[in-house]
Amino acid sequence: MFQAAKQSKLPKNESANILSVDNGSTLYRLSLYDQPPLYDVTVEEFETSALDRLRILAEIESSAARNRSWDETKQVTMTQCGKYLPLNSNSALGIDVLEERRKDRLGHFVLRLAFCRSEELRRRFIRAETTLFRIRFETDDSNERRAFLDSKDFNWISVGAEEKERYKEQLKHFISAKTDLDGAFQSEAFYKVKWTTIPDLVEKRKVFLKGGYAYVPAREQASIIYSAFEERLEAALRVTSRAIPLVDEDTRLNPILDNLAQGFIAGIPSDWVASAETTGEGITADMVDSLAKQHFPLCMRVLHHSLRKDHHLKHFGRLHYGLFLKVLGLSIDEAIAFWRKSFAGGPGSDKFDKEYRYNIRHSFGLEGRRMNYPAKNCLQLHSAHEAGCPYRQLESSPENLQSALLSSYSAQGLTINDLPEIIAQVKKKSYHVACTRVFEITHARSVRKGEGLSDGESVTHPNQYAARSIELEKETKDPKMKVDHGV
Known part of the structure; x- marks a missing residue:
């Protein structure tokens, strides 16, 4: 399906990042994806088109995990599609519908490569893609839908x-x-x-x-059409799985496909390559305690509590929490002040400067490789063995998880009656659904059940959780400050 572009067409430094793909039909908004696209794409486009589509499919899975009604699932999916994967009809004015369809088809075929590798991934991919097709079918222009159906043989x-x-x-x-x-x-x-x-x-x-x-x-x-879509996609995935050894020879693609599959396995909208740094308004070291009590997700509250209790965090705890605070808006000077104060009673001033100051400056890109590191997202925390996602790490100890939730969020309205629903999602390994539900409960004045961070969007990043919580507080105090929080 994919092959390297000819070296002669591109500058030497760009040819290694180009893939050659073949163009499929773009006559209709709806597609059975029976012809792979064939045109040149960059590796970046290869990846981002798949990531944007994965956000939609993962939100569809989230809707199923949260038992949303069909109308709710449809509305949430259409909203997310508007943000990440718009697909307009031919009658739309002022819109490049061909480019939209190009991206739609490319993302679909890239995800086929990522999710054809196991029976479980194929099953989940087929279910989510069929749901997306059904939503598009129901919302399609009636004339264009009829023309699409007339162009296909559904064996009826x-x-x-x-x-x-x-x-x-x-x-x-x-x-x-x-x-x-x-x-x-x-x-x-x-x-x-x-x-x-x-x-x-x-x-x-x-x-x-x-x-x-x-x-x-x-x-x-419509049921015939949905069944045909599902049946054909299942057959296509089996064919694709047999071609995977050829794709594995391309070292540019393997890391991308592995990350896409991991994002789907984790059950979260895969957002780990999107702009990871959205530095907010500046905060001071003295503000962190108050912010932690009101706005932090459980993973960061656990780290903050451990820091205050023990006046110390292990390496990965300092790394994850420090990057989170940096992206939240803690400047380098305030970060040094915060950590120096937090370690009070621990290392002396000289020892702190010797053992910790360098690492703090390093995370801000001021030492060593001078790389400004982004904060860890949910997928990365799920796979962390230390200082990771507490919903995952305490999955086998529901009593400890319940205690952590109540001690962290009871002041914000979480009660013991809310715990069975949250624990049920954790047992299903839908950790992001559990975290999103906690957000809804603790922000019940501004967010309805099923609405997530807004418009049904699930939590995918600790900073996303904290930033939205802070926004809601500002909007409550001054409705004129309502902002678009889209990532």
Whole structure:
């Protein structure tokens, strides 16, 4: 599917970062993704298109984990698509719909490479992609949707007038009209498909079965299309899995595909390559205690509590918490003041300067490689063995997790009655859902259940949690300060 671009087309320093891909059809907003795209893309475009699509698919998974209704799932998904993966109809004015479809198809095929590697990943990918297709199908322009359907072969057979009349008494049971049943029957079209292709309609007894075929009324036609999409995607993933050894030879792609798969396995919107540093307004060392009590996610509250209790944190605790505070807005001078004060009773001034000052300056890019390090996101904390995500690390000790939650958030409205729902999500390894639910409970005055940080968005980064919490407090004090918090 992918092959290196010819060296002669590009400057030497750019050719190694270009992939050659083939262009597929962009006639319609809807797609069965039956033709891979073929055009030149950079490695960066290869990665970012997949990341943006993964955010949508992961939010669909989050909706399922949170038992959102179909209407809620649909609304959340459409909102997230508007941010990361817009896909407009041909009638849209002033919009490059071809570029939108180009990105949509590229992201889909990149994720195929990442998620074809195991049965579990394939199953989750198919389910999320089918949900996304269904939402787009329901919201598509009716004329364009009809043109799309006419352009594809879904292996259905239109039931002719004679056959329809032959089974009239049986088929009338599947007409929804409450009056003028005969008239409604005459105007209703029926299609025949192999009954095994639409198990959902068979299970719900919404079709007439005869001779191995299911007679499907036109109003249920969408189920045939969804089943065809799912069936074709499943077959395509099996084919792709056999081609993976060829892709593995490209050392540029392996790290990207591995990270994409890990992001999906963790069950979170994969946002670890997006602009990781969104430094907020400046804060001082003296403000940290108050901010921790009101605005920090559990992972950072646990670290803050340990620091205040023991006047010390181990290396990774200092690293994760220090980077979090830096991105929150703690300047280098205030950071040194904060850590010096926090270690009071521990190392003396000379020892602090010798053992810790350099590392603090290093994290700000002022020493060593002079690299301004970003704060760790949720996916990175999930995989950390030390000072990581407490929802994951305390999964096997629900009693300790419940104690940590109550001690951290009871002052903000979290009660013992809220814990079963949170622990249930942790047991399902939906750690980001548990954290998002805590945010909703502790910000109930501003956020409704299911709304997440806003518009259904889930927590993907400790700084994202803290920044949104601070924003909500400001909006409560002064509604005129309401801002767009999109990442």
